[in-house]
Amino acid sequence: xxxxxxxxxxxxxxxxxxxxxxxxxxxxxxALAKDPALAARVALFQADKALLKAAYAPLAEHPLPxxxxxxxxxxxxxxxxxxxxxxxxxxxLVVAGTPLAWRYYAPAKSGDVVEEALNARQDGAQGAHYxxxxxxxxxxxxxxxxxxxxxxxxxxxxxxxxxFRGLNLYDxxxxxxxxxxRDQLFTLYVRRSDGSTRFDQFExxxxxxxxxxxxxxxxxxxxxxxxxxMQRLATLSYTGLTS
Amino acid sequence: xxxxxxVQCHEAGPLLQTGPTAYHDDAARPxxxxxxxxxxxxxxAQLPGLRRxxxxxxxxxxxxxxxxxDCIERALGQQTQLRxxxxxxxxxxxxxxxxxxxxxxxxxxxxxxxxxxELADQLELSAPAPDxxxxxxxxxxxxxxxxxxxxxxLLVSVEELSYREIADELxxxxxxxxxxxxxxxxxLRELMQSETAQVISLADRKASRE
Numbered sequence: 001x002x003x004x005x006x007x008x009x010x011x012x013x014x015x016x017x018x019x020x021x022x023x024x025x026x027x028x029x030x031a032l033a034k035d036p037a038l039a040a041r042v043a044l045f046q047a048d049k050a051l052l053k054a055a056y057a058p059l060a061e062h063p064l065p066x067x068x069x070x071x072x073x074x075x076x077x078x079x080x081x082x083x084x085x086x087x088x089x090x091x092x093l094v095v096a097g098t099p100l101a102w103r104y105y106a107p108a109k110s111g112d113v114v115e116e117a118l119n120a121r122q123d124g125a126q127g128a129h130y131x132x133x134x135x136x137x138x139x140x141x142x143x144x145x146x147x148x149x150x151x152x153x154x155x156x157x158x159x160x161x162x163x164f165r166g167l168n169l170y171d172x173x174x175x176x177x178x179x180x181x182r183d184q185l186f187t188l189y190v191r192r193s194d195g196s197t198r199f200d201q202f203e204x205x206x207x208x209x210x211x212x213x214x215x216x217x218x219x220x221x222x223x224x225x226x227x228x229x230m231q232r233l234a235t236l237s238y239t240g241l242t243s
Numbered sequence: 244x245x246x247x248x249x250v251q252c253h254e255a256g257p258l259l260q261t262g263p264t265a266y267h268d269d270a271a272r273p274x275x276x277x278x279x280x281x282x283x284x285x286x287x288a289q290l291p292g293l294r295r296x297x298x299x300x301x302x303x304x305x306x307x308x309x310x311x312x313d314c315i316e317r318a319l320g321q322q323t324q325l326r327x328x329x330x331x332x333x334x335x336x337x338x339x340x341x342x343x344x345x346x347x348x349x350x351x352x353x354x355x356x357x358x359x360x361e362l363a364d365q366l367e368l369s370a371p372a373p374d375x376x377x378x379x380x381x382x383x384x385x386x387x388x389x390x391x392x393x394x395x396x397l398l399v400s401v402e403e404l405s406y407r408e409i410a411d412e413l414x415x416x417x418x419x420x421x422x423x424x425x426x427x428x429x430x431l432r433e434l435m436q437s438e439t440a441q442v443i444s445l446a447d448r449k450a451s452r453e
Contacts, residue, residue, distance in 0.1 A: 009425040009429075010418075010421040010422060010424075010425050012425075013421065013424050013425045013428060014406070014421060017399060017406070017424075019405065019406050044432060045428050045432070048381070048400075048428065048431060048432065048435065049399070049400045051377055051378065051381050052381065052385075052396060052397070052400035052401055053400050053401055053403075054378075055378045055381050055382065056295055056298070056299045056397070056401045057295075057401075059294065059295035059298045059299065060291040060292055060294065060295040061291070062291075062294070064287075064290050064291060064294070065308070068287075068290060068311070068312065068315055069287050069290075071312075071315055071316075071319075072283045072286045072287050072290075072315055072319065073280065073283045073287070214284075214287070231291060235288050235291070235292075238284070238287075238288055239284065239285065239288045242281070242284045243281065243284075
């Protein structure tokens with residue numbers, strides 16, 4: 001057990017967690033190569049760590065109670081003062097005479113937003129204005145905001161290896177298109193919410209779907225991916241969209 | 244790949260109409276009216292992870308959900324105390340931990356305890372077939388750890404925090420994180436072995452009766 005004494009239990013655990021400097025990593029690897037009992041012990045700890053991660057992972061995949069989401073938004077939203085409310089009301093009255101006003105101020109009609117999103121995904125660019133990805137990021141954000149009529153932006157999913165490929169613009173909705181690390185398609189369909197809140201994850205038409213809806217926007221994420229990947233992508237997408 | 248072809252066909256052009264629908268001033272744009280609250284959005288984004296942490300820590304889904312709900316209330320009430328929204332996740336976990344400590348004290352006074360079996364059953368069913376009995380043993384073993392050991396194992400293995408992040412969250416020195424983690428893993432190993440031994444012993448007894 002000389003190697004163990006020289007290295008120490010804390011070094012072994014730091015090695016398991018990737019928290020050791022390069023020099024110590026080399027020393028631990030050398031010790032493991034020379035001491036099979038020590039290597040077996042480290043392997044057991046590594047297996048326990050992996051099992052802990054895997055065992056509890058499904059707990060983050062259960063849909064959140066909608067009242068939690070509603071509660072967070074209800075209380076946290078700052079109260080508008082009456083001057084601001086009056087200004088908004090006046091602005092609506094001024095533009096109410098034009099058809100465009102309704103396009104931007106009315107909530108989207110309640111229908112199945114998931115079906116809408118899946119139809120959009122199936123139809124591709126047909127019936128939509130399509131903006132292919134180039135380097136003008138600001139242009140996409142502006143286009144998205146105009147169509148969805150909310151202060152949103154194109155989420156950056158590059159941390160998870162998903163590259164932005166383009167934006168499909170519909171009358172009151174948009175579909176943001178990403179290409180994953182193994183060329184898989186991930187789409188993020190965004191439109192104005194009907195005011196209700198909803199969070200759910202399920203499978204439909206052979207795709208993993210996540211709907212994340214607050215009282216302002218509905219987002220439907222779809223891809224041929226696992227539930228765990230969807231959970232991470234959904235969190236990154238929603239926070240990126242509304243940041 | 245449907246979109247690979249589309250990208251080649253559509254060079255980015257001025258497809259969006261400008262004119263009456265274009266807003267050049269943020270204040271005049273409808274989005275300024277419908278702006279969402281960044282704190283609420285960030286809070287909601289943290290909830291799936293917070294719920295997982297709570298359930299793993301307390302070993303009971305109903306109690307974990309009660310704690311998360313209380314945590315939301317407390318976070319909303321104290322949001323001005325959070326200086327950096329990037330620190331939201333550790334801040335929420337700290338709130339939740341203190342709520343749990345309070346709950347343990349209340350339960351001790353009342354003499355009621357949580358049953359781990361339900362969670363063990365649920366997670367065993369969620370695990371892939373080769374891992375499901377190991378998952379059950381693990382959940383039971385984690386439940387038998389003391390609070391400090393359970394907490395540090397979850398922060399490292401499930402939440403995947405660095406030692407520095409854990410030291411900051413628990414307000415303990417880095418060396419204490421390392422030594423506590425080493426002890427926690429040793430203890431978990433002992434408990435896992437004893438859970439396995441119990442399962443084998445029960446199976447042997449059943450077989451000998453048959």
